[in-house]
Amino acid sequence: MFSETRYAMNGDLCVAYRTSPEGPRDIVFVSNWYTNCEVFPELPSLQGWVEAMTSLGRLIFFDQPGTGASDPTTSAALPTLEQWADSITAVLDDLGSRETVLVAIDGAVATAALFAATHPSRTTALVVIEGYADAGDSPPSLREEVLPAFVDMWRTAEFQHLFNPDMPWNQEIRAAWARHNRLAASPGTVALMLPLVAELNVRAILPAVSVPTLVLQHADDPLITPAMGKDVADHIPAAKYVELPGRNIFHVVEPWRDSFREIAEFLTGHQADVADDRVLATVLFTDIVDSTRRAAEVGDRDWRALLDAHDAVVRSQLARFRGREVSTSGDSFLAMFDGPQRAIRCAMAIRDAVQSLGIQVRAGLHTGECEVRGDDIGGIAVHIGARVSALAGPNDVLVSSTLRDLVIGSGLEFEDRGDHTLKGVPGEWRLFAVAP
Template sequence: MDAERGARISTWGSGAPEPRYAEAEDGSVAYQVFGGGPRDLMLIGNWASNIEVMWEHPSMVRYLERLARFSRVICFDKRGAGLSDPVAMGALPTLEHWMDDARVVLDAVDSRSATLLGDAEGGPMAMMLAASHPQRTDALVLVNTFARLLRAPDYPIGIPEPTAELLLGEWRRNWGTGGVLQLTAPDVADDAQLQRWVGRYMRLSASPAAATRMYEWVLQLDVRSVLPSIQVPTLVLHKAQNRHYRIPMGRYIAEHIPGARLVELPGAAWYPPFVEAEQLLDEVEEFVTGDRAVPVDDRVLATVLFTDIVGSTDLAARLGDQRWLDLKLAHDDIVGSRIARYRGTHVSSTGDGFLALFDGPARAVRCASEIASAVRSLGIEVRAGLHSGEVEFQGDQVAGIAVHLAARVMAMAGAGIVLVSGTVKDLVVGSGIAFEDRGVHELRGVPGEWRLFEVAGTG
């Protein structure tokens, strides 16, 4: 590992580092590694990216060189953008896709843990990754980003839907031109060189149709439920005059991530990231190179799955001990194999069911749906319940309100039904999974009311 790392560092200064590819389950992810600092820093930037073209603007090169002075920088094109493989025809990536992209790149460069720098639309994915994999996250830096964009009754700082439609129209009209600078960096919008570079960078990141679909998807993101689960040291940097991702959005993030520190910076520019960036880079360098708390490894964000055989007591009495045991073993083989297939962790068996954890909510939902379908070949039905939240490891077991809540969601499900909490539904936006609203319920032993959704199709 040290020899490989040294070879990569020695190429710094001889031009743009050559892109490489890491292999994910369903495609290749393009990445670059450069810099000689003692710590790893992963850049998770705007969804529209091209790691080769970014080296064509001198200001961007200076931005990257500054980061490389104090860290080994890891950057990548998310699937669906730049040099990385596209997603399936007509489909959109998900936060889970992007989180997997980051994970396979970290593995490819032998990075055991890194500081995550989530910029603009990269922020929500960086938050998910930090909460789900604290053992691989040294710290989190969030720059001009958001937990949710659209306004909601409990989120008045969001963008009203009519305004969002106008912004979408502006993006559509200006995609691939320097005209976007009027929205993203108004103070330098008349810079002809910057206009040419931005237009080329955008055109080689995504097509107009793909960009429009992506922006529509970004408008639906909501990771507010993730914020309390982030346990790593967090710095929130936000331009005070940012007219797109407004300063209240940065304040909201800082208020809801435990121990996060907010620094409000002067200026309005947020894209490209190198515009008016010196003070921002000063803050990042001080944060990354200073003392920091050790990440808490025993608490992570996870999607909890409970399953249970419906009517198992009556079935066991009717079949007798031996036949019931044979049926139970066949059921356990099906459930266990599906959990492994979808990269879940089998925590324990719960009498006639299973408890499993997943770091990706969409995989958890698809796993539960496949289990419900597969066990019908045995002449039985299962019910399943899922919730995403913070869990605490206690030896080989897990605890926490998320575990309790997932069990209560399962208890509300009927035969062959997969029920999820509203939190799970919010976290799989863009995955193609369809839901039917099953109304608001009180769950025994859990305060408040909870809206539940039945999985109607997995796309």
């Protein structure tokens, strides 16, 4: 989908970049984080956003000097903000592009704003995502706790999870980000260049930005707060500020659709119809047997303590078997897995572990195509999983025939529970209980 890496000249420095096929407009993604354009566009976490953005135009990723596939820098010749902005010019010139939309994430608003202010004829629009004008406005926790530990978190990619708590996260996703980070910058380079990002203050530049500007901000981002986003919008003449639900710094990972719809409408004047992602997954439903009776027996306070202990057990097993908690309500859980055998073994582990609390659970599982809607999931597969769970008895781990067929040869044994009609689901479904 993306071109081979090409190089543009920013003075004596080679700037690496890649593009998607041509479209109605050029869109340059400006990142102040260390990137490697050989890997970044193909990160699994970015695939949905990247595909959607290419429907709006030619998407361009580039690596700032000192990072990724671009030329390295040294402590004696660290890049300046002007050089960072000149990298955009270099890439556009190499492509023969006259003008572009800039999409800038967090501290990259400095680079993008400087380019937009000095080259308004080459900037058709500016989109700021979780931007800030002055890094000194960030919460003390970011300056005093996160940044000093950033180099260590860079090695393991844990900072991506810390900065984007709403993003799906498992070992495979972490490994993909960690590989990208290693290819984007060494720990020494990160430590060398981090102060440039942490000390940016471009509030004085923002009033000179005269191009149409959209500022997108997540309402519950604890690190780049809404006050910081509003400050950017307040200092750019006629900027449009939109606050969306969410906690992520990156709007390019799940859940990205609300942000993309705002960008699409801002650039085209029309609302975008973005299909929800569909993935093959195994859904697991669990709930406590006779919960109403038990709550009445033990009283509100003890029941609350029992629920807390139950929730801790479930979450511990979800982490152990790499499941993702989707939602919880009262004493019930909905989780999803990308491995059917792990889902079943997780259900068995939950069933066994909660017995020490003096309670029993029932579990129902099914594998099918699910619609991913931000943090939530939906679709017929989820409905089937819920109906299977409703038919489970105390200590049952009940699965559909679809799921049973997927784990043949795993060593798991099943008891045939016969054919059943599932409310709201066409046809009859053969169900199986996992043997103790």
